[in-house]
Structures are given as C-alpha cells and as structure tokens.
Amino acid sequence: MVSGDPNPPFLRTYKLLLDDRGPPPPPLPPSPPEKDAVINLPLIELSRLILEPEECKAEIRLAAAEWGFFQVVGHGVPPELLDRLRKVQANLFRQPFAEKEKGKLLDFAAGYCYTWGTPTATSLSQLSWSEAYHIPMTPSAAPTKLRARRVIDEYATRVAQLSYELAGILAEGFEGKEGRRNIDYMEEHCKPSSCYLRLNRYPPCPIPKGVFGLVPHTDTDFLTIVYQDQVGGLQLLKGGRWITVKPNSSALIVNIGDLFQAWSNDVYRSVRHRVMANSEIERFSIAFQLCPSYETIIHSKKSPSIYRSFTFMEYKQQIKEDVKLFGHKIGLSSQNHLLEELANASVSSARVFALLGLLPSRLLSRRLLAGGTSLMAKKMLDPGFLAGKQPKSFKDALSGSVESNDFLDFRISSNRGMPSLWFSEEEFLHLAKPFEFALVGKFPLKRPSLDFIRRFFFILKLSGEFSVTLLDQANILIKLANDLDYARVSAHRSYFVYGCFIKVIKWSPVLDLSEESPIVPVWLSFPRLYPHLFSSRILFGLGSIFGRPIHTDNATASGSRPSVARVLVEIDVTKSFPDSVWLGPEKLGYVQKVIFEGMPSFCLFCKSLGHKKMECPKLLSKSSSVVIPNALDNPLVPVSTEVPFISPGCGISAKLSDVALDRDVLDGEIIVNNIFADVEGVVLPDGDCRAASPDQAFVSPNAAVLNGVGVDVAREGDSVNARDVVPGAISSGLNLEVPQKCITVSNNLIEVPVNAVDTRFVGNSFGDSSGLDIRNHVNWLDSSEGDPGSESDGNDLLSPDFCGESDPGCDFTLVNVRPISFVGNRGRARGRDWAMMGWGSHHCTSLVETIAVVSFGTEQIQKIVQIHIAKCPDTDGISTDSGPLCLPSQTLTESHRIQAPYVSLCAHGTKTDVLIAPKQNSSDPEQNRYQISD
Ligand SMILES: O=C(O)CCC(=O)C(=O)O
Ligand SMILES: [Fe+2]
Numbered sequence: 017m018v019s020g021d022p023n024p025p026f027l028r029t030y031k032l033l034l035d036d037r038g039p040p041p042p043p044l045p046p047s048p049p050e051k052d053a054v055i056n057l058p059l060i061e062l063s064r065l066i067l068e069p070e071e072c073k074a075e076i077r078l079a080a081a082e083w084g085f086f087q088v089v090g091h092g093v094p095p096e097l098l099d100r101l102r103k104v105q106a107n108l109f110r111q112p113f114a115e116k117e118k119g120k121l122l123d124f125a126a127g128y129c130y131t132w133g134t135p136t137a138t139s140l141s142q143l144s145w146s147e148a149y150h151i152p153m154t155p156s157a158a159p160t161k162l163r164a165r166r167v168i169d170e171y172a173t174r175v176a177q178l179s180y181e182l183a184g185i186l187a188e189g190f191e192g193k194e195g196r197r198n199i200d201y202m203e204e205h206c207k208p209s210s211c212y213l214r215l216n217r218y219p220p221c222p223i224p225k226g227v228f229g230l231v232p233h234t235d236t237d238f239l240t241i242v243y244q245d246q247v248g249g250l251q252l253l254k255g256g257r258w259i260t261v262k263p264n265s266s267a268l269i270v271n272i273g274d275l276f277q278a279w280s281n282d283v284y285r286s287v288r289h290r291v292m293a294n295s296e297i298e299r300f301s302i303a304f305q306l307c308p309s310y311e312t313i314i315h316s317k318k319s320p321s322i323y324r325s326f327t328f329m330e331y332k333q334q335i336k337e338d339v340k341l342f343g344h345k346i347g348l349s350s351q352n353h354l355l356e357e358l359a360n361a362s363v364s365s366a367r368v369f370a371l372l373g374l375l376p377s378r379l380l381s382r383r384l385l386a387g388g389t390s391l392m393a394k395k396m397l398d399p400g401f402l403a404g405k406q407p408k409s410f411k412d413a414l415s416g417s418v419e420s421n422d423f424l425d426f427r428i429s430s431n432r433g434m435p436s437l438w439f440s441e442e443e444f445l446h447l448a449k450p451f452e453f454a455l456v457g458k459f460p461l462k463r464p465s466l467d468f469i470r471r472f473f474f475i476l477k478l479s480g481e482f483s484v485t486l487l488d489q490a491n492i493l494i495k496l497a498n499d500l501d502y503a504r505v506s507a508h509r510s511y512f513v514y515g516c517f518i519k520v521i522k523w524s525p526v527l528d529l530s531e532e533s534p535i536v537p538v539w540l541s542f543p544r545l546y547p548h549l550f551s552s553r554i555l556f557g558l559g560s561i562f563g564r565p566i567h568t569d570n571a572t573a574s575g576s577r578p579s580v581a582r583v584l585v586e587i588d589v590t591k592s593f594p595d596s597v598w599l600g601p602e603k604l605g606y607v608q609k610v611i612f613e614g615m616p617s618f619c620l621f622c623k624s625l626g627h628k629k630m631e632c633p634k635l636l637s638k639s640s641s642v643v644i645p646n647a648l649d650n651p652l653v654p655v656s657t658e659v660p661f662i663s664p665g666c667g668i669s670a671k672l673s674d675v676a677l678d679r680d681v682l683d684g685e686i687i688v689n690n691i692f693a694d695v696e697g698v699v700l701p702d703g704d705c706r707a708a709s710p711d712q713a714f715v716s717p718n719a720a721v722l723n724g725v726g727v728d729v730a731r732e733g734d735s736v737n738a739r740d741v742v743p744g745a746i747s748s749g750l751n752l753e754v755p756q757k758c759i760t761v762s763n764n765l766i767e768v769p770v771n772a773v774d775t776r777f778v779g780n781s782f783g784d785s786s787g788l789d790i791r792n793h794v795n796w797l798d799s800s801e802g803d804p805g806s807e808s809d810g811n812d813l814l815s816p817d818f819c820g821e822s823d824p825g826c827d828f829t830l831v832n833v834r835p836i837s838f839v840g841n842r843g844r845a846r847g848r849d850w851a852m853m854g855w856g857s858h859h860c861t862s863l864v865e866t867i868a869v870v871s872f873g874t875e876q877i878q879k880i881v882q883i884h885i886a887k888c889p890d891t892d893g894i895s896t897d898s899g900p901l902c903l904p905s906q907t908l909t910e911s912h913r914i915q916a917p918y919v920s921l922c923a924h925g926t927k928t929d930v931l932i933a934p935k936q937n938s939s940d941p942e943q944n945r946y947q948i949s950d
Contacts, residue, residue: 020112024132063090084287087267127152205308221293229291237273247299281318448525453502531623539613563587
C-alpha cells in the first residue's frame with residue numbers, strides 16, 4: 017500500500033523562481049494565436065530490413081541526416097513488454113516521494129539514482145518539471161527478486177539490441193574504404209555497461225506556461241531511443257521553430273545524439289528537443305541512451321573534420337563546465353542555441369534584440385574562455401577543385417611543370433582588338449583533363465548552403481573524394497574523382513538537395529553557365545542482343561556509335577538479364593540517331609535494335625534541357641497570357657496566342673475547331689479520348705499519332721498546357737475527338753463537383769480548383785506494389801537550416817532575394833516544361849497523371865520520364881505541383897527519382913503556385929519519399945504522404 021505524496025515538492029522548492037517570473041512581457045500586436053506545429057516524425061518499418069534492407073537502411077540514414085529524429089515500428093520489442101514496462105514505471109513513480117528519494121526502490125548497480133527538478137536552476141527557463149530514475153546498464157552481480165527490475169532489464173536488453181542495430185546501420189553509412197570497421201567501432205565502444213536507461217515522469221505542472229518538463233537539450237550520447245506515452249509534449253527544433261511530435265503508441269522514437277553528429281562530421285544531426293510541461297496530465301517516457309565508454313575517442317569519420325577529436329570524458333567534462341558557467345550545456349555548436357532562442361523570442365521583439373545583442377557575445381566569451389579547447393574546429397572545408405594545392409611562387413609552380421612546358425604555343429599578343437593571351441587548343445583541352453569527371457549543378461530556384469550540398473554528396477557515399485565549389489550564385493562545380501562516381505551522379509540528372517532542386521549537367525571546357533549542354537547521359541537498350549555479345553568490347557563499341565559510353569548496368573555486366581543489354585552513353589541529344597544498327601560481320605551479323613531511354617528534349621532557343629523550342633517558357637512568355645476569370649463561361653483558355661488550347665474544363669466540354677495542328681505542336685503526345693469535347697476541322701499532322709487503348713482514360717494536362725494544345729486527340733481516319741481535361745479528375749475516375757472558382761491559365765501554369773483532386777486517390781493509384789512511406793518535406797521551406805556563414809559574406813544565397821523569400825509560392829517560375837511521353841500503363845494507376853507517378857512501381861521499361869502537373873487545393877491552398885519521375889537507370893530496376901514538393905499547409909493561406917519539378921533520391925538507388933499533396937480535409941498529414949518506389 018502506497019502512502020505519502022508521490023510528487024516532488026516542486027512548488028515549494030522552486031517558489032522563488034516561480035514567483036520571480038519578471039514583469040509581464042510588453043503587449044504584442046494582435047495576431048492570431050500561433051498553433052503549435054504538430055508533426056509525424058518519419059516513420060520507418062524495421063521489418064523491411066528483411067525484405068528490402070538497402071532501401072530501409074537508406075531511409076534510416078536519410079532521416080538521421082535530415083531530421084535527427086525518426087520513429088521506428090516493427091522494432092521487435094513486444095507490445096506486451098511495453099505494457100508491463102509502463103505499469104512498472106507508473107508504479108515506481110507512484111511511490112511516496114520520500115521513498116523515491118532514498119534511491120532504494122530498485123536494486124540496480126552503482127550509479128542508479130533518482131533525480132527530480134533541476135538543482136542548479138537559477139531561472140525558470142533552466143528548470144525541468146520532471147523526475148527520473150537513472151539506471152546505468154552495468155550488469156549487477158546479484159540476481160533480483162524485484163519484478164520491476166526484471167521487466168526493466170528485459171526491456172533494456174531488447175532496446176539495447178535495437179540501438180546496436182540502428183547504430184550499425186548509421187555507421188555503415190560511413191563505411192567507405194574502411195569496410196565494416198565503423199560498425200566494429202560502435203560495438204567495441206558502446207558496451208551495454210556504458211549505456212543508460214532513464215525512466216521519466218512529468219508530473220502535472222500548475223503553471224504550464226513557460227515551464228519545461230525537460231529543458232531544451234541535445235542528447236549527450238550516440239543515440240537515444242524513447243518510448244513515450246500518448247500524452248505528448250515532446251518538441252524538437254526544426255528550422256528555427258519548435259514542432260511537437262505526435263505520439264504514436266506502437267513506435268519508438270530514435271534521435272541522434274551529439275556523438276553521432278561529431279563522429280559523422282555533421283551528416284547526422286543531434287537536434288535540440290524539449291518536453292513541455294502539462295498542467296493536467298502526468299506524462300511518462302523511457303529513454304535509452306547508447307553511450308560509449310568514457311575513454312572512447314570521438315573522431316570524425318570524414319576529413320576535413322569539423323570537430324577535433326575528443327574523448328567522451330572530455331566532452332562530459334566540458335558540459336559540466338558549461339552548465340556551471342552558463343546554466344546549460346552548450347554542446348557541439350552554438351548555432352542551435354541562437355535559432356532556438358530566436359524561436360522562443362518571438363514572444364517579444366524587445367527580447368529578440370536582447371538576444372541578438374547578448375547571445376552571440378555570451379557564447380563567444382565561452383569560446384574564448386575555452387581557448388583552444390573548443391570542439392568546433394572549423395567548417396566543413398572543401399579541398400577545392402584543385403585538390404588542395406597550396407599557393408606557391410610562380411617560379412616554384414612553373415618549374416618543371418608539364419602543363420606549361422609541353423605546349424610551345426603560348427604568347428601574349430592581341431586578338432579582336434583586345435590584348436590576348438594566346439595558347440593552343442591542345443593546351444586548352446589538356447588543362448581541362450583534370451575536370452574529366454566534373455559536373456555542374458544548377459539550382460534554378462534556390463540553393464542550400466555549400467555545407468549542406470557537401471553534406472548531401474557525402475551521404476551519397478561516392479567512391480572517391482569530391483569537391484563542391486560555387487561557380488556563381490546558382491551554379492556549383494562538382495568535381496568527382498572517377499568515372500564510377502561521374503556515371504552515377506550524372507546519370508541521375510537531377511536531385512533534390514535539402515529541399516532544393518538541382519539539375520546536374522556535364523561540365524565542359526567551353527561551358528557557358530547561362531546555357532545547358534545538350535550532351536547528357538542516356539541509357540541505350542539493346543533488346544535481344546545475342547548473349548555472347550554481352551562483352552565489354554562489343555557493348556563499348558555499340559555505345560560509341562552514339563556517343564561516349566560510360567558504363568553498363570549491373571545486370572548487363574553480370575549477364576543476369578539476357579533479354580536486354582543496357583549501356584549508359586553520353587550523347588548529344590540535339591542529334592538524331594538511327595533506331596537500329598548492323599552488328600557483326602557481313603554473313604553472321606544482324607540488325608540490332610536500339611532503344612533510347614528517356615532521351616530528354618533540348619530547347620535550341622533557350623539552350624536548356626527538358627523542353628523543346630515550341631514549349632520554351634521564354635519563348636511562350638513573349639506571347640500574352642490570358643486569364644479567364646470564369647471559365648464556366650468560357651472553357652476555351654488560350655495558353656498563348658499561337659496555339660489553341662482547351663482548358664482543364666471544370667467538367668464542361670470543350671470545342672476546338674478549325675485548327676491545323678502541326679506535328680511539332682503535338683510533339684508525339686496524342687492519345688485517344690472519346691469523351692465529350694468536340695473537335696471539328698482539326699487537321700492532324702501525318703505521323704505517329706497513337707491511339708490509346710480504351711482503358712486509357714487518360715488526360716494530359718501537361719500536354720494540354722505545355723504543348724499549348726490542350727487536347728488529347730483521337731484519330732479515326734480524319735476525324736478527331738478531343739475531350740476536356742481536368743487534371744487528376746478524369747484520370748482518377750472520380751466524380752467531380754464542378755468547381756465554383758475556375759481556372760486561371762497563364763502561359764505555363766494552370767490553377768485548378770481544388771476539390772477536383774482527392775489526394776487519397778493518389779495513394780490508391782500507386783497500387784499495392786508501390787512502396788510507401790511518407791515523408792514530410794516540410795523542411796524544404798527551411799532555408800534557414802543552411803549555414804550561409806560558411807560562404808562569402810554579402811552573398812547570402814539563402815537571402816529572400818535569391819530564394820524568393822520563405823514562401824516559394826511567390827516567386828517561383830516554371831523552369832521545366834516538357835511534353836508527356838507515352839508509356840504503356842500497367843497496374844492500378846489509371847489516371848494519366850497518377851499513372852505517371854505509378855510508373856516507377858510498374859517497371860515500364862519503355863518510358864523513362866515524364867512530367868505531370870497536379871493541382872491540389874483546399875480552402876486554404878491552391879497550388880500547382882509539377883512532378884517529374886524518371887528512371888534511375890544506374891540501378892537494377894527503375895526507381896522514381898522525382899516527385900512533387902510540398903508546402904506545409906499552415907504556411908499557405910492563399911492561392912499559390914509552385915513549380916516543384918524534381919524530388920530526387922538522396923541515397924543512390926533507393927526509393928524516394930515524397931509528400932504528394934498538402935494536407936487536405938484532414939488533420940492527419942499522414943494521409944497525404946506517399947512514397948514512390950520501384
Ligand atoms: O520524454 C521525452 O519524450 C524525451 C526525453 C529526453 O529527451 C531525454 O531523456 O533525453
Ligand atoms: Fe533528450
């Protein structure tokens with residue numbers, strides 16, 4: 017029988033702090049109360065480690081890098097054990113405070129203790145309104161009779177196992193040349209004896225405002241696994257905002273600690289988090305901390321390292337000192353603190369000024385006091401594209417230099433009325449040799465800081481060193497070390513780097529950054545190539561007919577898929593190529609078919625990839641755009657004055673008459689439609705107009721808008737039917753309400769009223785075989801996560817000027833317009849645009865890339881999302897490497913347009929997580945998250 021108050025004497029002990037809360041802050045200008053942002057952390061199903069281990073591991077690494085926090089289910093800890101644990105925990109805390117304080121309720125080994133509050137707190141902001149049992153995992157000699165300890169031991173064993181497994185997966189992300197040694201390191205240094213379990217209880221706090229259950233902190237360990245109850249209150253700092261983690265009863269929360277951050281050289285992130293006190297309900301959580309032994313040296317796994325090496329003991333010591341000096345731990349870096357304090361400071365502008373003035377200097381003084389012992393040694397440095405060459409005198413540099421002495425033609429003279437330094441073409445090209453594996457990354461919209469871009473490439477685990485440097489505000493030079501890495505990155509063509517779209521193009525010695533090179537890697541397939549001709553020499557030769565062969569895919573190299581050989585070849589896409597070649601000697605040879613997979617268009621007008629001249633946004637923008645205020649009155653919405661266009665017609669049939677469509681305009685995108693729009697007198701060009709099968713009830717909003725044609729056209733002899741086009745509507749087979757507000761069309765974008773699309777359908781469209789998770793890309797708005805400090809002053813690329821402010825809806829323009837290619841659709845995804853998303857799921861080899869325009873909206877949002885899905889050719893199968901961006905709905909209150917062209921794989925050859933749509937009619941954002949996988 018328990019008697020006596022179980023609650024620690026918070027009110028009495030911290031009376032002074034509670035009384036002394038200072039004067040009320042100055043009144044704020046009226047503004048709507050800010051709702052806490054509640055998020056579902058990335059959720060990872062660990063049972064997938066059996067069936068699709070690499071994808072699952074990649075997700076774990078990505079979550080650790082992007083979020084620092086994620087949840088796991090399928091973790092192997094039985095729910096029944098979690099139940100018992102919860103009961104034991106509640107019971108332990110229900111004991112009278114006086115008993116708990118004695119620290120004898122459990123018989124764990126030395127180091128076990130009960131704590132509550134924050135004895136060193138000198139202000140309310142340092143107080144944690146919670147109590148805890150700290151339990152070192154040191155095996156205790158004596159077996160126990162206590163049921164509580166047995167349950168805790170059982171849980172500890174399970175969760176420790178899980179932590180090793182996760183740490184191993186994360187460590188494996190750094191294997192590189194060191195093979196499995198990183199995993200060995202974890203196992204060797206993080207023995208159970210150096211790990212901890214902490215049982216937390218957060219008693220109801222009568223003064224919830226401004227009182228923490230657990231003060232903001234990062235964890236001083238490699239990683240932490242938390243089992244929390246349903247009450248909620250855990251928050252983490254993301255992009256300068258505190259966001260609340262939505263409890264999930266079956267999941268365990270995993271977060272990266274400081275040691276993993278330092279060890280991974282900032283690739284994985286130790287994110288600040290806190291628990292808010294609750295005025296009514298008590299909350300329980302259990303945290304397992306994976307820690308190394310004190311003497312373990314934490315040494316960054318990548319050079320140049322951001323942190324100097326330090327021992328765990330040293331780090332603990334520094335934290336102790338920091339707490340003494342400043343009242344709180346400073347940890348690895350000061351940056352989080354500043355963000356956090358600024359996030360908190362939103363309550364009072366006076367406080368913001370105070371913080372801006374005080375905080376940096378306070379931290380600075382800490383660093384100065386610490387002298388050379390600061391752990392923050394330097395930024396992530398890049399060796400530079402000249403691979404870290406040191407400055408030398410010219411005398412030294414030029415003496416014996418092959419580059420200068422081998423070429424004799426070198427003179428100062430004049431050319432075209434200018435002084436000139438003239439040297440030979442051979443030397444010009446020779447100097448380009450070290451850039452053989454260089455690429456240019458183009459950020460058309462916004463760009464993360466260089467540190468983040470480097471981090472991204474680091475996560476790709478390239479086989480060689482690399483350098484990422486800025487060519488100008490929007491372009492980076494990516495210098496890779498070998499052809500393998502080159503093939504891998506260039507074949508991808510685009511990535512999505514920390515929320516920013518990047519197009520990767522070949523560097524060339526005559527590169528003009530304002531133009532793109534039409535030379536791109538394209539996969540060539542040679543169906544039914546004779547098996548004995550799967551030799552490197554033949555494949556290389558075949559590739560050479562078309563361009564520069566780079567490599568074959570794995571299945572070709574190993575001969576595991578004799579039906580087709582595939583070779584990645586850099587080709588000039590402005591050229592035309594035959595679709596078959598003669599292969600072999602006169603008598604024995606034969607005609608070999610060649611398929612070009614995903615040959616991108618190239619615009620000869622603006623010199624960029626992704627669209628043809630007739631779809632060029634620059635060209636089209638020269639012609640006027642027309643906004644139809646009410647398309648119910650007029651469903652014909654011209655995209656440009658040059659070509660006819662039938663609008664996404666709000667359920668209204670459209671009529672297109674007396675137009676000659678020339679071949680270029682249709683651009684191969686012709687699909688039968690037999691719904692109701694009329695077309696009279698439309699003359700189709702000769703050629704390969706293709707009839708779709710009856711079940712292809714597809715529409716092609718892109719084609720409609722981007723080709724400026726606006727019709728899907730059927731061909732029956734000379735007669736043609738067109739039908740109206742409602743993105744996502746017909747295709748989804750939904751009965752649409754006729755939207756009230758209709759469509760605005762300008763040159764390249766349509767806005768569709770929004771209840772036209774039910775995002776739940778998207779999920780269904782992917783079918784069972786499509787993989788699925790769901791990742792919230794909320795942080796793509798968080799440009800503040802970048803660290804502009806590491807770049808040159810005054811050129812802050814994350815500034816609103818460059819990024820289009822924090823709301824990308826304002827300034828983004830369509831950069832990539834491209835007609836839809838045809839694909840034989842299989843599987844359940846019936847809608848054309850959804851089908852596109854589903855392609856990755858269905859392994860359609862004939863089609864590799866496309867774009868869909870998808871429109872969504874709610875009362876809050878209207879926007880356009882453009883999706884690009886491409887084959888990821890350098891993997892065994894097809895994976896989508898693109899998807900839509902998303903905007904957190906709470907940030908959008910009016911009509912927005914975004915062009916969200918590509919979401920890429922962050923890890924090579926794995927599936928892509930995309931948030932398809934913003935929250936719609938649901939308080940559960942999970943509903944709208946999907947993952948496309950192969
Ligand atoms: O109680 C929680 O949810 C978090 C606990 C925590 O952050 C910790 O123990 O380090
Ligand atoms: Fe924590």
